[in-house]
Amino acid sequence: MGIYDITKYGAKGDKVTDNTEAIATAITACSENGGGTVYIPDGTYQTGPIVLKSNITLYIEAGALVLFRSDFEAYQPVETRWSGYECYGFSPLIYGNGLKNVSIKGQGCFDGQGAAWWQIYHRIKQGEEYTSGVTKEIAKLNQGKFKPINTNLIEWDTQFLRPPLLQLINCEQVTLEGITFQNSPFWNTHLVYCDHVSVRGVTFKNPSNTPNGDGFDIDSCQDVRVSDCHFDVGDDCLCLKSGINEDGRRVGKPTENVTVTNCTMFHGHGGVVMGSENSGGIKNVTVSNCVFIGTDRGIRIKTNRARGAYIKNIFVNNIYMEDVFCPLAINSFYRYGVDESDPLMSSPEAIPVTEKTPHIKQIEISNVTAKNCRTAAGFIYGLPEKPVEDVSLRHVTFEMTDDLNEAGGEPDMVKEEITMAGEGIYCKHVNGIEFHRVRVETRQGPALFMDQATHVEIDHLAMKKLHPNTPVVKLGKVEDVVISGRQAIQLKETYLSSEESTSEVVIVGESL
Template sequence: MNFHILFCSSRHVTIELDEDAIYETASYEIWVNGRLKGVFHRMIQTIDGLLPDTDYEIMLVRANEASETVTFHTEPEPITLNVRDFGAFGDGAHDDTSAIQAAILCCPKNARVLISKGTYLVTALFLKSDMILELQENAVLAGIYDRARTPILPGQIEYDNEDGYYNLGSWEGNPIDSFASMITGIHVKNVTICGKGVLDGRADFENWWSRPKDKIRAWRPRMIFLNHCENITVVGVTVQNSPAWNLHPYFSNQIRFLDMEVKGPANSHNTDGCDPESCTNVEIAGVHFSVGDDCIAIKSGKIYMGKKFKVPSKHIHIRQSWMQDGHGAVTVGSEIAAGVDDIHISKCRFSNTDRGLRVKTRRGRGKDSVLKGIVFEDLELEGVKAPFVVNSFYFCDPDGRTEYVGTKEALPVDERTPKIESIEFRNIVCHNAHYCGAYIYGLPEQKIERLAFDNVSITYAKEAQTGVAAMMMGCEPASRLGLVIGNVKNLILHNVSIDGQDGERLCLSGVENVEEEQD
């Protein structure tokens, strides 16, 4: 068995096994400097309790077969600041926000702020550059619900020279006032958030999830919000019960989420797992999502932000993760006005999500909303109601049900017309689908240029549920549909197996060229 070092900090190392298993594998032991650290089964695993600036040897053992030994050296760490020394109680009763914030502000370069065992009540904490924030095992940062005590990030603050504005707050793709998040980073870089502790927003239907569509002083906070940040790694921690989106990197670069748990009740409002928005080089690996909305939703702003800044989300790579119970396992949109490029999802497990891939776009997103380089491969789907959904008529927002958005007639292509260039599905097994195998519709005036299925197998649940695959006008409740595909220039079907559908295997409309082949 082979493995490599995925990430190393001053006191942690994260490994990734080099084998074909998805998310979990046969149990194995991890030995560090000749000492057994435990028995594990995930493909990506973090070991803590290391010392800074120290040489280590690590080896894996499975069934008496040992891997090669890999050496690594932990990062230096000049000092640890324990938040208890700054007056934090950690008793679940006192507000520890100011004490923890003081420790962060006093942290020298590359040093560690330690959240030791205990429950610390906080509103919002603000990161600084070049630091480590570690949540020890059994340490909990617990959210305080009090809008009057939670800072607000203004959406737009005009510069004195009237040349533009400073954008802090964001809500669903628009620069508007929002509450600061439990962990907030504004223009910071070189930060690690790590440990076995928990970020618990403590949201419920009596506080943040009550009246979720209303702005009350400001829009709901996230759990981790990274605004114009660079080189941020979050590893090992659990994030749960968020007031809104859990992880929200925004106009940021070089962001990594590794070996995490992100969870919330299935009926919680807008609790997306991770929403990279206008970001570059985002890695999500070894993360288990179980949330009340999309597990991952890749965005690049609503119409205003996309048109003004033209910053797409690109080079986003997701692997060895488990998406469970959300509306979409991996979603592109709907706030996608600046487009996406190079979205690669591989070796993931989707379980009981409403959809597998979920593309949400529509007329009005604009000519900069170009979706290309979207690749899904080596996936296992179980109980996903509609595995592949591409919806170019997404009807949310006030204008969503207008004739302009909803008509299936071809309209003139202009500056408001979005575009989908390429989507590929390779080596995917879908068991127990419900509504359909695929429900994919491009615009009649701007068809999807290339849609490819290669080695894809779909079977249906014996007692398949009936439901609506796509949030678009004209999509009726259905069960066991085959591949419903409309408005595509080039459709490629290579070794596509569909078993158990009701009616036609393929239901095509407005498809110009079809290449179908079975080996």
């Protein structure tokens, strides 16, 4: 196994030379000799797409910067999964399909120079037409494939399907280590149908205004380990997906067996997000020892009546959050990406359960502290026909902002617009939930509001700062509730407001 220095194949780190051919030649030579390391020394290298091969480590030295050219015609169509759909799209800037033993390592940086791509996106969003030789070819290749209807996929009609900076598909034994990926045209790093993945010490960066600028998307992958990474992006930081609607259910590959630990998330729409493209299923996920600063949501699970499948066996432990919009959002009624012409998608009434019905269950949140949160301490919203099931919050502290000028917003996007500001935990359509040693400090309102719920256990849920004429817990139509804890016993009837409960609420030692 040798080392193949790209400068030995004609590459120049002078910021202006097009090194596409030199890098490709080095990769081919490495592959033809049984594999090894393709080495990028310090310098600034312009290039077009990089296509990886099996048994190769692409190593980028400290001080090396790879800049991807903004010549769209250089990124000819390849097979991809784009926003959950199997189709053709622009070639990812770094791409590999069907590989084994592929690694990208080092202390250098890959820069997607995404601004030119974002500019076209914004023009399309404003209603302008866009076409090119590549988009025409993509449209031709995608003829006859499933076409999403009435979704928020801005580019689909033009087929300007922007590429991720890095995408690996159908790969085994994948390692990403130490490098920085930044300024991606679309999602930053996207792994699809990959097994046995290790991602360690990677930095994912996109400006805050990057459209669809996710950091790292794990899509229908198995046995994935993410550790010691840093995220600062314009959309979701780390997102788990598994295809969308009929196409995702047709493929039927879940994302499963994922561990995320020792990561920092700084800005982004969500810290760790599951969905909304979950139609192949998401299960067996642990998130631990992470810090979220300034993300809109912290832990976010989102799906809707078009997705089907499941999100289950999710374990979150030992997390610190600060200045987040909403630290915990679990939403089965996510209003984006559905056929708006179908009234059942937004019906507040229960509808028949079908293959389109998603199921969120077995979610455990423990040892989480969130400070200076802006909308709601938590937001859990299921479907009337399939409630969120078996949720546990243990040893959790949520402290809301005291800023009276905080306007708040939507903790998550459900069928109707629910705006909150400095408020507590909101739960609706939940079957089986427990709160143990949970403290919520609100700017206004109770620590917990719950409606349309069953099998509820509240043990030592408390507020230090009580508000006049405001209970700690407010219940709507809730059945089978047991409450215990020092504050519940001390405050008695002022602890709980239960206007519409359909069954007796028991406080241990007393009844109401």
